[in-house]
Amino acid sequence: MVVSLVVTAFWAMLPAYVPNNAAVLAGGGRPIDGGRMLGDRRLLGDGKTWRGTAAGTLAGTLLAVALNALVPSASAAIGVDLPTFPLTAAFGLALGAMLGDIGASFLKRRSGRERGAAFPGLDQLDFVVGALVLAFVAAPGWFSATFTLPVLAVVLVMTPVLHVVTNVGAYFLGLKNEPW
Ligand code: CTP
Ligand code: K
Ligand code: MG
Numbered sequence: 001m002v003v004s005l006v007v008t009a010f011w012a013m014l015p016a017y018v019p020n021n022a023a024v025l026a027g028g029g030r031p032i033d034g035g036r037m038l039g040d041r042r043l044l045g046d047g048k049t050w051r052g053t054a055a056g057t058l059a060g061t062l063l064a065v066a067l068n069a070l071v072p073s074a075s076a077a078i079g080v081d082l083p084t085f086p087l088t089a090a091f092g093l094a095l096g097a098m099l100g101d102i103g104a105s106f107l108k109r110r111s112g113r114e115r116g117a118a119f120p121g122l123d124q125l126d127f128v129v130g131a132l133v134l135a136f137v138a139a140p141g142w143f144s145a146t147f148t149l150p151v152l153a154v155v156l157v158m159t160p161v162l163h164v165v166t167n168v169g170a171y172f173l174g175l176k177n178e179p180w
Contacts, residue, residue, distance in 0.1 A: 004080045009154040011074075011082050012146050015064040015090050016097040016131035017159075019056030021166065023098065024176055026059075027052030032102065044105045045115040053098045060094025061087075083146045092138030093131045100130020118180045124160035 029051040033043035064085035075082045085093075104126035108119050132155075136143045147155070164180075171179035 005150050005154050006158065007078060007080050008082065008146075009151045009158060011067065012151065013093070013128070013131070013155055013159065014067060015060040015085060015093040016127060016135075017162065017166075018063050019060040019094050019097040020101055020127055021056075021170070022059035023049075023052035023056035023101075024170060026055030038109070041109045041112070042115075043109065044102060045109055047115045048102050048105050053102070056098045057091070057094045060097060061090045064090030064093070083142075086139050086142050089135050089139035089142045089146075092135040096131040096134025097127040098130070099134065100126040100128070103130065116178050118178070120180075123180050124163045125156070128155065128159045 027047075027049050029049050031044065031046045032048045032050055032053065033045070036043045065087075068084045071082050071084050104119065104122050105115075107122065108117060111119070113119060132143075132147065132152075135147075167176060168179045170176040
């Protein structure tokens with residue numbers, strides 16, 4: 001029961017977990033805000049680029065398509081009915097994760113935090129909120145069938161833990177400048 005909830009939550013969120021990491025690997029180039037300021041701070045900062053956002057969104061969407069092909073065998077192997085991703089849901093999860101992260105950078109700059117500064121709580125959940133909201137908007141039927149209240153609860157507890165672990169790992173591998 002608990003195992004099936006955790007596996008379902010993890011599977012359903014994979015297209016939202018991958019984009020931020022893909023953006024770290026692919027990021028660079030022109031910042032989304034084009035260098036614009038809001039008051040005496042950058043609107044978003046150099047850490048939010050068009051290339052990173054596009055690569056992250058594409059990576060999450062393609063991962064969902066790949067997962068769809070694995071649903072029958074993976075479900076049978078572990079005895080859990082894993083969800084398939086309609087393209088609207090896949091794209092909503094992936095783009096939503098990127099937009100949540102971009103929204104967090106906007107809030108970081110407004111609160112005087114420079115690029116790369118930590119914002120505990122926001123850093124761990126910005127992309128989850130973005131992904132869930134956009135998936136709900138893009139595929140409401142799929143969303144309510146997949147993200148039942150117990151699954152949502154698992155997502156909200158599990159994601160910050162996974163986020164800390166992956167970012168500390170990426171930091172020690174030299175992929176990320178800060179361990180958050
Ligand atoms: N990145 C990107 N585009 C995005 C998100 C991330 O290019 N939409 C890349 C950038 O190279 C960024 C790195 O991934 O520096 C790490 O992402 P993140 O930690 O979210 O950005 P920060 O540089 O820490 O900037 P901020 O303080 O605005 O979060
Ligand atoms: K971030
Ligand atoms: Mg950062």
